[in-house]
Amino acid sequence: MPQAYTMSTQPGLYRFTGAPAGANANLVCFCHAGGAPNTYQSWAAPLAGRFQVWAARLNPRDFAELGSTGWDRYAELQAQALLAVDGPITLYGHSMGSIAAYETARALRRLGRDIDRLVVSGRNAPDAEHDHDFPDDPIAMVRAVHDRYGGIPEQLFDEPELMKLFGTAMVADFQTIRAYTHVPGTPLAVPLTVVAGESDPAVTEEGLQAWSAHTNAEFRLERVQGGHFLTDIERPALLALLD
Template sequence: MTTATAAEDALWARTYHPAPAGAGQLVCFPHAGGSASFFYPLSAELAAAAEVVAVQYPGRQDRHGEPTPSDINVLADLVYRALRPRLAARPTTLFGHSMGSVVAFEVARRMEADGLAPVRLFASGRGGPSVPRTGTVHLRDDAGIVAELDGLAGTDAVLLADEDFLRMVMPAIRADYTAVETYRCGPDAVLRCPITALTGDSDPKAPHEEVLVWGRHTSGDFELRRFPGGHFYLVDEADAVTDVLRRHLVTATTATDPAGQRTAP
């Protein structure tokens, strides 16, 4: 694999707060239509425990002029190439919400295939990766996609009514939904690292029995944490979710080789 440049890392990774020397890192993957700034509050809360790295996908905010991949595996390949030096440098926990959970899962697969060992994967707001998403949101007109976003209550209603904003972000949102709804993963895709699934107890996009499927995709430990709320439960339950992550980050340890890089067990 060709070594990524510092410019590629800066393009894909946002670090909002300095971390203590020797701390691990939490790499966060946004939901469909989401951006790195969604994780700014989490970064502020966890700054004393770890370096929070928020992934910035193409097609949004400062990257709005770039085409957005409409395939989860292509997106994971690009993320992994750009962030590999960072992922190899210190103990890494992965956290993804909704679409971000399967992007994080695919990045974890690439890490393990490359001899690196994620400390843990936190998968939020989605059923296990082998549960197919057969929706057709990506085939709707713009109004139909806006209606979907409005129903999930994760996007400010003022922004959804802003035609200029929608014109700028709609290509990325449509590409994200295409990626989510066409992603397929076999039941034999199993990580060695432990997985924690996080879910809202009334999330229509992540039924309880589908969230449990994450347990089939690890040979390590699995746990399920449920919170009050819907698909964006992690906004209203931010304190509780942050506490789960903080406890993990404070206590997490991982094996290192003599060069200080993490190696798969």
């Protein structure tokens, strides 16, 4: 019988608990715009034996009122939460989560905490060009994201109030992304893996390759089958690249 994994809360993090993972390595995941931490709950079972799976509990949009310093404060607090995690750490982020994971890795370095690897997907490098031209109306936002990237459950369109609630969170996330400005600094000294779907409209080859300037260690760019959001069938190819 498949093991059920539940979400356990602790400061700054969610941990997916169930059967013993059988590994002391940790994978900490960061959400895309409009995403929720329980997105990664389904990862716990296939990664058991390789990683204890966590999700970052803080969201960059919660620091938007701080203006240009909001991302710095977010990364600082998220990194401080990770100091309580024992064992090797790999950070993974998708789309907006790629920037959140990257900035958290930089903050961890300032705190003297090493990570084993940074894995990002569905996002050009922090200092590369990005397409942020999306509407601020919640309903229009959901439709625009669905049309461009997919990944929006079709049943959501039958629930106007839920659609508006979901769209409001997405608008806030996209406004937060627009406020992000990369501050140059010393490249990370950890292996960096960049993953992108072969048909992902959110990235460019130049933008993906630009990530290589953000590490002095091993750099890998991997293309997998799929678009911006990978399906359940396509996702195993991503999970295989997390080590």
